[in-house]
Amino acid sequence: MTRTDSPPAWDERTQLATFLDYVRDTARAKCEGVSPEDARRAPLPGSPLMTIAGLINHLSWVEYAWFEVDFLGGEDEGPWTDEDPDREMRIAVDMPLADVLAQYEARTTRYRELVASHDLDTPAKRPRSDGRYPDLRWIVLHLIEETARHNGHLDMIREIVDGTTGV
Numbered sequence: 702m703t704r705t706d707s708p709p710a711w712d713e714r715t716q717l718a719t720f721l722d723y724v725r726d727t728a729r730a731k732c733e734g735v736s737p738e739d740a741r742r743a744p745l746p747g748s749p750l751m752t753i754a755g756l757i758n759h760l761s762w763v764e765y766a767w768f769e770v771d772f773l774g775g776e777d778e779g780p781w782t783d784e785d786p787d788r789e790m791r792i793a794v795d796m797p798l799a800d801v802l803a804q805y806e807a808r809t810t811r812y813r814e815l816v817a818s819h820d821l822d823t824p825a826k827r828p829r830s831d832g833r834y835p836d837l838r839w840i841v842l843h844l845i846e847e848t849a850r851h852n853g854h855l856d857m858i859r860e861i862v863d864g865t866t867g868v
Contacts, residue, residue: 702726702729702733704727714817717821717841720845721816721844721845724848724849728757728760728851733868734865735753741753742862752793753859756851758790758793758796759851761801762780764809765779770827771835772823772825821837821841824836
């Protein structure tokens with residue numbers, strides 16, 4: 702996989718799309734070569750849901766929630782419930798990491814096309830809790846931030862579980 706944060710053009714859409722793909726590719730790269738056991742390990746005592754598989758599944762479902770549910774206004778069919786709001790992280794330990802990564806790849810492919818086909822000023826169909834409707838630009842920026850933050854978590858977990866650094 703070749704990751705780049707240098708866009709082929711310098712317009713806003715290309716820059717945003719390039720950075721979102723870069724952080725997505727970084728998350729996937731952090732999973733290369735990890736064993737099935739290590740993908741399910743939660744090495745941080747205070748964070749029992751913080752696993753490599755759980756973080757990738759979380760990123761996949763976060764994109765689903767922002768693009769399918771909030772931006773497009775679709776029904777929320779995510780795995781979370783009121784009783785278990787972090788269920789996407791919990792169920793990932795029972796899934797092969799390859800399946801979690803394949804689902805993430807399929808979603809990111811769809812959402813890459815969605816971002817390319819909508820104006821960045823297009824408002825979401827559903828409002829945030831404050832009643833305001835974020836535009837697609839804000840959603841993409843938020844997903845860059847969210848994914849980059851979780852890449853830091855993936856860095857730490859990967860180093861703890863098998864010593865791999867520098868991905």
